[in-house]
Amino acid sequence: MFITIAFIYLLVYTVRTASQQIRLVGGSVPHEGRVEVFHNGIWGTVCDDGWDDIDASVVCRQLGFSPTGAVALPDASFGRGTGQIWLAAVNCQASNMALAECSHSGWGNEDCGHGEDASVICQVVTLVGGSNSMEGRVMVWHNGSFGRVCPDGFGQKEAHVVCRQLGFNNNEGVDPDINVDFGKGSSPILVSNINCKGNESSLSNCKHPDFRIGECSGAPDASVVCKFVPLRLVNGSGSHEGRVEVFDRRKWKTVCDVWWDDKEASVVCRQLGYSGTGAISKGRAYFGEGRGNIVIGLGCNGREEYLTDCKYSSVGGCSHTRDVSVICNDVTLIGGSNAMEGRVMVWHNGSFKGVCRDGFGQEEARVACRNLGFNNDGGDPDINVDFGKGSGPVLVSNINCKGNELSLSACKHPAFRFGECGCTPDFSVVCKFVPLRLVNGSGPHEGRVEVFDKREWKTVCDYGWDDKEASVVCRQLGYNGTGAISKRRAYFGEGRGNKVTWVRCNGREEYFTDC
Template structure:
């Protein structure tokens, strides 16, 4: 994205004199290299990458700024020589070589990288939430809470594929991460992300709190005006909580947040996938007469038991980050099983943990390293990792205790006459 400008002519690269080299020429350089300048932001030409070796090849280039390549601009004939300007013409291209495709909105979708003049998908090998956070931050969203998705979650793309992405999560651009340019990976493994554009704050867990929405680089508050059950259902669905037909609780008070109100009078039907799909006025900063801020408690059961002989037993599947995942049996024990059973309405006492895909193998992503103390109300209150390389032949199961205790009362009966 940055460096001294060098042009190829007659068998060798030559330097470019900075005389007459401005923003128009820099735009053409970046466009020719395949970088799309973000929102019309000018490339940086006030940079110094030093002087190259060899003679100056061309100077006094004159571009309008809309040319597809530097050779389409007006300039003197290519010639070897020197110029008064120092250092050589240098450019930092500013661009967003990422896009999200096939999501319900611009905040989510299949990741595509603009690399070497073409859009490429990304293989999900080594793809995780740290990589997703960099993508979201680069696209203008909050990187915190970014969700990585695997196995062509938003559909498979086409063309070349990059792979082995390794971000530490703090990079400013995806291209600052390590990755391979071409991969033999298939499009059934294309990566996706869901960027945080909605969050609940101030609650005791991720299911509850004040509603905050992300817009133009920051989170803003939501006014209560017009906010009802339909809007609450969409908030919970957007966050990945399935309400099982029960209404979220909106008669709650998690106080007032700081900062201006961003949006009010949202109007949802209740079946939308995200709050951004509902009708509302344009995002605006201001205040509203209602207090406290909009708050929600989502009611959900993010655990199910599959393939058992009844609802009390089966393979454990956890609804995590908008998808059902199985659980790896590493560190799985009866304390973990007791939390699952208690969450599903059974007694946690006597719950039995099973390992080695006791009730059959599942599919999709797997969570691992579950560590419950046995007293949690929800399995999501336990520690666990959202993505694991564990295999489905190690899927865990539970058998919840449904033993019915009968009490027998022995009563002394009166003596009966003995027949003679």
Template sequence: MVMGLLMFSTLVLALMAGVVVYSMDSIKVRLVGGSHAGEGRVEVFYNGTWGTVCDDDWDDNDAHVVCRMFGYNHNGWGLHDCDHSEDASVRCVAAVPVEVRLVGSARPGEGRVEVLHNGEWGTVCDDGWDDLDASVVCRMLGYNPSGSVSIPSAHFGQGTGSILMDEVACTGSEASIKDCNHSGWSSHKCDHSEDASVRCGTTTTPVKVTLVGGSRVGEGRVNVFHNGEWGTVCDNDWDDNDARVVCRMLGYNPKYSVSFYGTYFGRGFGPILMDNVACSGNEASIQDCGHRGWRSHNCSHFEDAGVRCVPIRPVEVRLVGGARAGEGRVEVFLYGEWGTVCDDGWDDNDARVVCRMLGYNPKYSVSFNGTYFGRGFGPILMDNVACSGSEASIQDCGHNGWRSHDCDHFEDAGVRCLEAGPVVRLVGGFRDTEGRVEVLHNGEWGTVCDDGWDDNDARVVCRMLGYNPTGSVSLSRAQFGQGTGSILMDNVDCSGIETSIKDCGHRGWKTHNCAHSEDAGVRCVAATPFDVRLVGGSRVGEGRVEVFYNHGWGTVCDDSWDNNGASVVCRMLGYNGSVSFSGARFGQGTGSILMDNVVCSGSETSIKDCKHRGWGTHNCDHSEDAGVRCVAARPVEVRLVGGSHAGEGRVEVFHNGEWGTVCDDGWDVNDARVVCRMLGYNPSGSVSFSGARFGQGTGPILMDNVACSGSETSIKDCKHRGWRTHNCDHSKDAGVRCVVAGPVAVVRLVDGKCDGEGRVEVFHNGEWGTVCDDGWDDNDARVVCKMLGYNNRGATAIRRASSGRGSGPIHMGQVACTGRESSLKDCPHDKWGTQDCEHSEDAGVRCLP
């Protein structure tokens, strides 16, 4: 018989031939006669003999004390009026295993320590935190405890929620942090600025994963290799975040990973190595996810977890049917075949991405719709492409999904790529405005030799990159490090006023007598702020064009002024279509004439990006002042980004073909209500956030000083400073949290024969509409039933308007839920309101109580 003994107030448990024994100081307690460990008749050892406890007044409070191993109350030693028919007993419930995870670092094996205890994740205070404590955490996560490093003071960021442990004092040999001494669960004197962290060394044995039992590559039962053996993973808490980590480990795209449970891919054999896996989805390895501990589980192989991964395959593009190189119908190569792109939503931002992929300068790309370069054939692979223009590949742009479209080949998209000269970039600098000069020529990047390199050459490079050429500095002798590859230019000789380095004299492409130790560089000065306004018109959206440059307003001469120039000005001001005017149609201006011979392609984001004679260079007077009339802008959309759940995040607005953020100046709950209403949420209870609460955005800041009354149907109807007019940076990005007052606020069932069935209607942008039954199945029905509080397991999809035809808009189509989503709007679907259905195809559901 082995007995655990610990002095003071801690009780120790030992298993002795089916008997559980506890010891505290000189008093021992044991449980006898139970069918398993943790239950039985209570017996205590006192004055050299074992005896029972009478059940007079014995209740759960007494049992709690025994099970908690902190002693119990009694009437006095040997005093009782009982016989053994009244012997007291207890049944103790095993504690939920403690798990750990590391949070807040971009690399595996380090981060803020978070502990799962009693169903809640919380942090650990750094009081007394040392390398011995770190070694226990690292051992729990499968790392070699040797070399573990403790890090105090919220090194990986402050956590939120509870602080669960303080004054942790491990010896370093414990199997779990719960076995270490500490001040007691949730007992602490800390705040989150004292959150403890660790950095672990290499893994004891590299953790690997493989998929077994699938019908194709990329799917199957998850097997994990740990400490020299393969084993399965239990499906308790297994979800798509866990699947993403497994797929990432195997080299697949984690974005569309799907989790499976219940031996979907057959039962495994051997050990079950992991249970209650809790990944965020961003981990590099499954060993970095929280779990119960290696080999700790309550499962059988009927609960083996599985995944299905989506392969990452590079997408290619080509142009077909053009009259010259650099133009044509866009065709995309995916999964072994070429297909076209539908022109729904196709614009110059999309064209820029295609042209960049083909090695052209994206700046002057032009989009074409309506089979301008002839009809294609074969599959239509993409529709509703929505690029920002900065993506490296068209596959990185938003779209309906591969092969998901409502088009025919009369809508094939096209582009024209214009190479306005070599592209330049700066490499190796400490900031964006400096670096080694590299030039793109004939599809290849190369450096520039510093022979003859001076500030005039630097001015041209800085002007090409949009910086103020004044103050540009030339640097030589590979100041920003030596490049690799070709040296493309030597003896460059610019006057400083050229718009492109290709217009400068040089020895000829690839003709030089240099090595990379002579690579040229530049340091540029940030560009002068630039703006545009319309003056003298009889209504909003028309007037004489005036531009702000070098701290002053001036006019534009109408030489070469046309509708392309007008479209750029109107786009800058948030309008759509445009008409150009010459001859001071809106009155003569005063002061400087800043631009002349403006030649725009029409796709530029700013008039300053158009060709012209040079700032202040002209042969005009104010009788030639240029003007425009702009057409009302396209509808504005909103989305929420960066939130931890649906219905909250940074507010981003879609305006004139691009997404941008909103500055928080004047941002309040009335503005939040309008955003939430646009997204289909109940505006009551909306909460506004400032100070980039949901992270800083990128790209343009489109709105500032938004002042809604709260009753508007769209944020575009609220007062603001004007599109793109602001005095903010992204540290002031506005956010919201939308509250759903009840399930009916988002989805409802109409015209059913009984409660729990009917035509599905969803609330979006302030109005109710139906759902098209294209692709509608039981997984979609499960999500609807879950939203309405019904049992989602027996949900049944109903098609062909079986609950009657609706009226009004058809909001959604091609809905493709997995069945696990918490809201229908979280499921993939076609763009809101872009369905090719009739109300004879309205979808419905039948839910079980």
């Protein structure tokens, strides 16, 4: 079916059986599209209620394609149909040979709209012999089975199309690797005068993909290693932060904040090449609301190498107001007595490295502190400090910050590289920031208590709140803790955003964060 050139330009592919006609509509190639069935003289769509990959595999088998690797797509992925919706609540078994054999709620017995039309993508290209789904020998569906592909005439552009057809959409701009050897298979070898431009969505969209069984040189089968990271951060100030989106079933999807915490954030950051330590999780669409489908219930233990190794449930049941985000730790301070001071360390090539102080000044210090979540409302950072020299390699840079950037990566030309530095200490800072404030009072000595936690201001719940906690707040803000008066029930007005659920102090702490 894959080789039929006459069908390449068609948007409808139909198969007739004794019991039922079925077709795929709206795809760019015969093996994908919206599922439509013919009943009582009328073509109608299928509702996506309960629609899954087993149902898709039955459709693909009925159409003459491989049932293995069939992808079920909901939500009118290939456009909305019109008129009759024939089937809903379809539940196929893997052994079913046709959609008519599957259980369903009855012909025309549905409560769906065409925004819920079901679609499928049948697998006509696959990779075998690799260590994961993104690498291996190229296999093409031909005459009812997968055949090997001769490497003659199969180059970089064809590899690009293969990877894109498998759902790896090359959006990093990195070429697939074709200088790989995954051996020779035992099935018949296919030869072709295929000629791709490289931007096609499928091999069948390339010029003359007339695969046929033939002779080939003794070289290994055509093989590729696709280069694709099925995870991205969107809408942040730099590549280290943003809304989390995962590539699943050929679509970018957001993640619901059910169960989401710093463990999941650490896995995301590590997979993207940052340090997992200090990763900050955010919920409630912190970096804006996404669009499309949502993955819910994703849970990690924090030790996973890839986010796809974590457990998760299905898609749906959450709104984009709960999209998750992360902030990866690409700058840190070490050697100081607290988190706001020390030698500046920048994440580079898989580890934190010290920074040469040449070319690093007040503006860069402001950005480094802001990058760490200290927003400089306490004054300029102190850079006339000495926290010594580290033992590892030192980074030099032609970085040039204005001072108002949110991260060092947003500054001009932050091209960090290993280099030589003088005998001076590594670049160090003391950030000036008080992570505590009083809001809505008649003066700076009173107001609603807000604490800065995980890069945002949060209110404090009054559960157990009394004068001991109030005395620590006042003392940290530079007032006398004696006689401090605690107030509850939003005495100075209600705040917004997240809350700290409860705080317990003994009244002797120096800082509120010690409670």
